[in-house]
Amino acid sequence: MDSSDSCQLSRCYKYTCEYVGTNYAMKSGVNFYLQVKSKCLPVLQRFNFEWPAALDCSRLPTPGGDGLCMEYPNITSPTSSIPPPREKPQQGGSHMMPTPPPRASQETKCPHRQTWVATKEGGVCTPKCGQDVLFRHADKHFAEVWLLVWAALCFLSTLFTVLTFWLEPSRFRYPERTIICLSLCYLLYCLAYLARLIVPAEVLSCETTPNGVSHLTVEGLHSSGCIITFILQYYFGMASGIWWVVLTFTWFLSAGKKWSSEALQAYASYFHAAAWGLPAICTILILTLKQVDGDELVGLCYVGNVNKWAHMGFVIAPLASLLVLGTFFIILGFIALFRIRKAIKTEADGTQVNTDSSSPRSSTTYHMASNINKLEKLMVRIGVFSVLYTVPAVCVIACNVYEYLNRQRWAIMASVAALECSAGVHRIKPQQYPSSFRSSASE
Structure with missing residues (x-):
């Protein structure tokens, strides 16, 4: 300053x-x-x-x-002490171009453990690889082990589901078939975290400046490892959210509106176009805007680690919208099921009154009771599945909002703490648990 x-x-x-x-x-x-x-x-x-x-x-x-x-x-x-920029005449014209400030003068502005990286908006100070700027080494090790354990469990469970579908695809019809697509998304999503088993964080989330300084990736389009881990996380993470909405929507049409599996199958191409196409558009837009950055804690690349508005526009807002939309269809489906259950019980009670109490139950009454039992089991299964998805999704959004509100303050505190000899990451100490839980809850 x-x-x-x-x-x-x-x-x-x-x-x-x-x-x-x-x-x-x-x-x-x-x-x-x-x-x-x-x-x-x-x-x-x-x-x-x-x-x-x-x-x-x-x-x-x-x-x-x-x-x-x-x-x-x-x-x-400062304005009087800094000489005006020198101007050079362009070849073949009279326009003058200012000479950019020397790189060394920009690097001296960065705090300890950080380095200056030129960006399309000028430049930014980013943490050096292997340095503890926002998180301690113990925090990074805990996050790595925590995420690897959950990624392995998620990978095995989703792999079992996908293999079951491949062995007998005719067994899964709409709306259950959307669960297979949802499992496939999480299967590929976990590969980004499992890659840390064989590839170090310096390869997946770091780049090297022309003068040989390794730093966290900013506007990462040059590192193939960074781009691959970003696509695995963002594209398949958003695709899983859309497949969740498709699942709740098809379940609502099947349970509430009495749509058959064949009727839902006729719209399968539209479901696939939305679930795979919309995340692809967002992914291409993020790469075009160069909003992919390295994460110091998890050692992977994602969007919004530097630009908080990219974090809000490409992560928090889409996740929240998909969760609200899916929850809306779940509520509508449960309302329809409760109405069906009430109608069946009313019809069963009327049949029971017309039947002699001393005679055995008629086949119609038994059939209605069986339908009520099946309907209640279906409601329980759907309710449990909805809770298992909704609760982690809410936690993921809450953790993202927490980082959105505090990451800029953490960066300022890190810059201030770097000016004092005794200060450092121990003085800042942002909580690594929301970031770790956000990633694990996404799996």
């Missing part, structure tokens, strides 16, 4: 004067503090920080005649 030099020098003015044991008033010192406050206060207010009480100008001593504690520096404004 332009006010960083003035802020550091103002601290020297304040505390050095106290150490030498003088109480001399400084007119130039008061003016200096006012100059520092005019530069630094707007920057602090951008991050919801107030001006430190210890540097309150009203508490400074009044001007005296015993001289200054320190020599007042000749500080000029």
